[in-house]
Amino acid sequence: MTHDPAPLPEYPRPQLVRDSYLNLNGRWRYAVNDGTRPGSYDGDIVVPYSPEAPLSGVGRQLRPGETLWYRRSFEPPAGPAGGRVILHFGAVDQTCRVWVNDVEVGGHTGGYLPFSFDVTDALREGGNTLDVAVRDDSDTGWHARGKQRLRRGGIWYTAQSGIWQTVWAERVPETYVERLTLTPVLAEECVEVTVHAPAGEAAIEILAAGEVVARATAPAGSPVRVPLPGARPWSPEDPFLYDVTVTLGADHVRGYFGMRSFSVGPDGDGVPRLLLNGRPYFHAGILDQGYWPDGLYTPPSDEAMVDDIVMMKQLGFTMLRKHIKIEPLRWYHHCDRLGMLVWQDLVNGGETYRPLVITTPAILPLRLDDRRHHRFGRADADGRAAFESELRETVEHLRNVVGLAVWVPFNEGWGQFDAARVAGELARLDPTRTIDHASGWHDQGAGDLLSLHVYFRRFRPPRPDGRVLVLSEYGGYSLPVEGHTWGEKEFGYRRYRTAAELGEAFVRLHEEQIVPAIGKGLSASVYTQLSDVEDELNGLLTYDRAELKLPADLIRSVTRRLTFHDHP
Structure with a gap:
């Protein structure tokens, strides 16, 4: 099998770079079966794109109970003789086992975090074979899954599986910096x-x-x-x-x-504010799902990630809320070097939740006690333990990200449990950042932020409770752009038929509700959202990123007022 130039060839770990680097992206063989080692293969798959993603060249949904097999040949990375060879996987959804030359070198469970194996003792001179077997329960189990769903639609997106971040190897000395x-x-x-x-x-x-x-x-x-x-x-x-x-x-x-500090504290009027480098700083944010029509979780190129960040910065946003997904490390690197704050959601899991528990607070001021685990689909103790283990791993994985300002362990009750205790654990693990313990509805009075989601109704700042007030989701206004929609359906919180109508509503929303709230304590806002995603047509950009739905100057005229220095 010949190997085309590797997609996403850039070095995947910008804060721990070595000269030894072998990119293993590109064409692999693949097969899907009941779990037995395949005697033959179904065809080629382009790694690191999931088989459900068009860029993989496969176009097949992996179902629970099936096994996705990968195989390729490789030669060890060049470098001085001796030492060790480490094989790295950026992320594999959801559970995998790995063999080198038919020697099993390890396995991993968890679809969003990196892992690696020392494969030195399994290597041989010249060509080597690498096999990976993947299983994915998707939303039928309690594992972290984000917004994937086998029955996609509305706010739920195409389930994906398998290798979706860069696979690579490096040669290191016997004693090396881990x-x-x-x-x-x-x-x-x-x-x-x-x-x-x-x-x-x-x-x-x-x-x-x-x-x-x-x-x-x-x-x-x-x-x-x-x-x-x-x-x-x-x-x-x-x-x-x-x-x-x-x-x-x-x-x-x-x-x-980067030399910076994140904290909370009073402004000159005694109002609790988010502080950057010891001074009040308004986080003018936008919700970023990190989905692509041709790559799903995986961007088509490094430049595509850069383009999203640059566009939002040019429009006047200073923060991206990375929504229940962990990106490749290069995405965070680009935020760091370009100057973009990040709010990082943890990835939700849990069993199937009860819709009334999740959706009622969007209409009624209901706040349920999340220590009653069964209500939130968290009755399984193993699932709760796995979430907390992945939380600890995520903190270590992203600890050095310069722009990461806020941790968000739970969103709208999706797999939420013991949020006050979890927030305390997060604060112990990472005292250098602030915590939005429950973004949206089922607030437990913990963390640094009083975090609200407001759709369908007018935003009115609530009575202060000593925490920093943030509007962590709002807007969601939809507009289909002919020739740039993913399918026939349209989901949005308010629908508009023309760019002029959308523009008037966007300006009116901010002038009447958001900007006046800044003087009443509002310290951050997160507009929904950066781009359309499948049925959701409420992005400022179309899903293919080809069209900006509103004039850039109009958006900038709004975002420049999202500051502590320009409110009534």
Whole structure:
């Protein structure tokens, strides 16, 4: 089998970069069966696109109970003789087992987080074979699944499966840097660096605009604070990044960080606000689902991710709420370097929930106690434990992301449980960020934010409760654009037939409801949404990203007023 140029060839881990890199994206063989090792294959699949995605070349839905098999050949990555070879998977939905040369090297469960195996002892000189077997219960089990559903429609989207982020390998020395923790301490003008490795002493260099500004040494596993006098703060308006290089024996890695702080505190009038670098900063956000018509969860290119971020920044948004999905690390890297704040949702799971429990608060002011797990589809203790395990893994995975300002563990009661306790655990794991413990309806009075979703009715700021007030979803106005819709159906919270009507409604919504609320405590807003997704036609962009539905100047005339310096 010949291999075409790999899609998504860019280095997938921008904050821990090595020169040794073998991209394994491209054409693999695939088969779908009952779980037995296949004797023959059904055809080719383009990795890292799920078989349900058009870009995979397959066009087949993996069903619960079926096994999706992958196979390809490869030669180990180039590099000095000796050392170890690590095989990496960015994400595989949902459960997989992996073999190299018919030697099982490991397995993984969880469709949104990366994993890796040391495959050195299974390799041989010259060609090697790599086999992966995947099973996906989708929404029939309690595993994290986001907005995937086998019976898609409305706010639920095409279920996908299998490998959906980059597969790659690297050669490392016997003792190597496993990960870095880079924690800016802006108030003390220093960065805390932890080099995670089994042994050794690391040499650290910090660079600003290519010039070395600080050096330090640190024993493996021990944090060291590196002074940066006169540190330049990171912000959306000035997304300045420092580079860092680390040498541990024969291992050399490169990364970056930004000097910034996230917190909550009173403004000059005593109103609780979100703070960036110690000062009130309004988060003018937009909901970002991260779906693509040809790749589903997987973007068609690195440039496509950049284009989304750049467009929203040009329209005046300063924050993206990444909605119940974990993106490839390169997406976060682009947010960091371009200057975009991120609110990161955890990925929901749980058994099938009761619609009345989930939807009633959209109309009535009902707040149920989420310690009654069965109400929220969380009666299964294993499912709750898996969510909390993935929460901890997600925090470590994204800990170094510069622009990540807010953690969102639960959205609208979808698989919600013990949200107050979970928020406390999140705060312990990561005290450097703020927490929206229950975005939308079933508020438990915890976290840093009083977080509201308002559709179908007028937004009226509630009575303050000591937390920061945020409108974490609103709008959702839909407009179909001829020639740029995904199907025949239309879902939106208010429907418009012309761009002029949509534009008038968009401006009126903000002038009458959102901007006046800023002076009454509103500190962040999240408009629904960045782009159309399948039946949902309520994006500012069409699903194919070909058309912006409103004039850019009109949108900017609204977003420039979403600030603490320009409200009545």
